[in-house]
Amino acid sequence: MAIPNYWRSIPQRYRYEAAKCTGCGKIFFPPRIVCDECASRSFETINLSRYGKIVTFTVIRIAPSQFVDQAPYPIGIVELNDGIKICTQIADCNPDDLKIGMPVRLEFRKISQDGTPGIIQYGYKAVPVK
Amino acid sequence: MAGIVGYGAYIPRNRIRVADIAKTWGADAPSYERGLLLKEKSVPSPDQDTITMSVEALRNALQRAKIDAQKIGALYIGSESHPYAVKPSGTVVAEAINAIPDCHCADYEFACKAGSESMFVALSLVEAGQVEYAVGIGADTSQGAPGDALEYSAAAGAAAFIMGKTNVLAEAVVTYSYMSDTPDFWRREHEFYPRHAGRFTGEPAYFSHTIGATKGILEKAGMKVSDFKHVVFHQPNGKFPLRVGKMLGFTPEQLEVGLLTPTLGNTYSAASPLGLTAVLDIAEPGDQILMVSYGSGAGSDAFIWKVTDKITAVQNAAVKTRTLLDENKVYIDYGTYAKYRGKIRMNDNN
Incomplete structure (x- = not known):
């Protein structure tokens, strides 16, 4: 970007x-x-709100080059408590443990970086709430 | 009196056992576990760094402080693993909590003492009346070279403190710093892994400065070791803080709550600050806490905190440090650890 x-x-x-x-x-x-x-x-x-629940998700197993170190990783639609739905990566989880309706919280994470010399882009990812 | 009005911690979920690192390098795991008093350490995910952990720790601190982030007039982050060589970490963190644009910001570096440096400067600005609130953060995703003794302990975590003068949770009774030019640990420009001087990091470095700072602050405050309910020393491993505590006359009970290293590892700039958050999580009004950091190069910052009756109302307002440390852990093997920490040589297009 x-x-x-x-x-x-x-x-x-x-x-x-x-x-x-x-x-x-x-x-x-x-x-x-x-x-x-x-x-x-x-x-x-x-x-x-930083809190919400998983509406649906899929698991990326063949990742783009920037994300190979994170594969397999889930991408999902999360409905925040305000009713707003966002598309986001779901981090800190075993994809096999995810369920629709699972409560999540948005955490501040690195999203991507423009190679090793470029800028690091930050943003939100959803993390399951235990 | 100025002091801490909010505090928060963050520890990544991943752990690797010392035994798994030792197995990879053909080392004797029990001797490392005994020698370092260390069972496992935290590991950041590929999408976590000093900035992301600082944001999460500070969000927890804000939940306890219940202040408007726009009133934060200064924000400092101490780390030896700032993601950029040139571009501040603090601006990202200040943006994330909406403390911009009326905010002074700087990144500090002083090996493992950088976190307490940021706390010291934040506190000083508040005491001087320059700003209403100031933030000091210690955070690191520290690296150890593959197979080096440091690899068994270098871990990740962050602790954030909001300093202010109203609704103070822990008053800063007195501070004291002690330093000298002692080259026990360093990383040159463009080098990926730090170097250290082996056993030289002990007596003339960690022990000399920690003892010097502790004796100095006790003398300055006119206090004695028995005046403290809790004491937190820098904790590069589990053994050093226990030994320096014994040398100074502290009991194991005084060190127990703030000693996280055995299951956390050495979080460098966040080490003694994280220990302080664990103590504040269970502290009672009137408790006096001694905190002494250590950073190679070398120096120690010492603080005496006195807990107020405001503490009990905020301890459960955000996740506690022991919860972050003990619950919801994921154990990874050495291969995953090497991948997460960028230790595997990849093709350029990856």
């Missing part, structure tokens, strides 16, 4: 900042300029 693109998304990647429509209350993650529910352009910034 290009550095400016990554930099622009830091509030979402690091702090889970979302936009809540002040007109109808709908939450957008990532934020939008216009609410697709009520056409309002007025939003307040909120931080999404």
Whole structure:
């Protein structure tokens, strides 16, 4: 990912900042300029919950070159307690132990790096809550 | 009086047993386990580093402090494993907790003393009235060369402390630092693994500075060893802190709670700070705690903390250090450990 693109998304990647429509209350993650529910352009910034549950997942066994040291690893859709669904890697788990509905928590992790000389990109991954 | 208003720990889930490292190198596992008083150590996953662990430890500290992160005026991270040679770790951590942009930030390095350095400076800024709150973090994903004695102990973890003057959990009674130019352990620029001077790391280095700092702070405070409920020394292995404690007249009971190394390993900059978090997790109002770090090169920072009656309300507000250490562990073999720690030579396109 290009550095400016990554930099622009830091509030979402690091702090889970979302936009809540002040007109109808709908939450957008990532934020939008216009609410697709009520056409309002007025939003307040909120931080999404770090807790949620697994809606569905799949296991990546043949990984892209950047992720071979982590294979096999699950990627899933997680529904946060705010009702927002996000796509994220699920870390710190044995893929065979994962179950739909399992409670998870978002942790701050390295997502990728631009080779050994490039920047390290950070963000969130879901981790099962015991 | 200024002191700790929030504290938090983070320890990765992976563990490798000393016996599995010894088996790989044809070494005698029981002699290493006895010699180092070490059974296993923590290992970071490939997606964890000093920055990610610092963020998680600080989030736990914020859960206890219950303060607005925007009021944090300074944030320091001490580590010998900052992910970048040039680019601060602290800016990432400050962004993650939303302490930007009104925040002073720096990364510290002083071998295993870098964490207590960050605590010292954060505390000093608060005491001076320069900032309302300041953060000091010790974090490391330390490396030992394959087969070297350090490989048996080099571990990963982070501890974060928020310093302030209101709702203080542990008051900083007095601080003292002791240092000299003693080249017992180092890593030159562009070198991957650190080097050490073998047994020279003991008497003239760890023991001399730890004893010097302890005697210095006791004299400065007008206190004696029996005044403390708990004492936390730097813990490069399980043996050194017990021996230095005995030399200074402390009892094993005073060291017990803060001694994590036997099942954690040496978390370098996070070692004595993590020990302090374990003590604060069970401390009672009025307890006096002595903490003495040690960093090769060499020096020790000493702190005397007095626990207040605010502590009991926050101990369960975030995960406890012993829970992170003792529960939900995953044991990995040496091959997985070597892969996770980047010890396997790969093709360039990987």
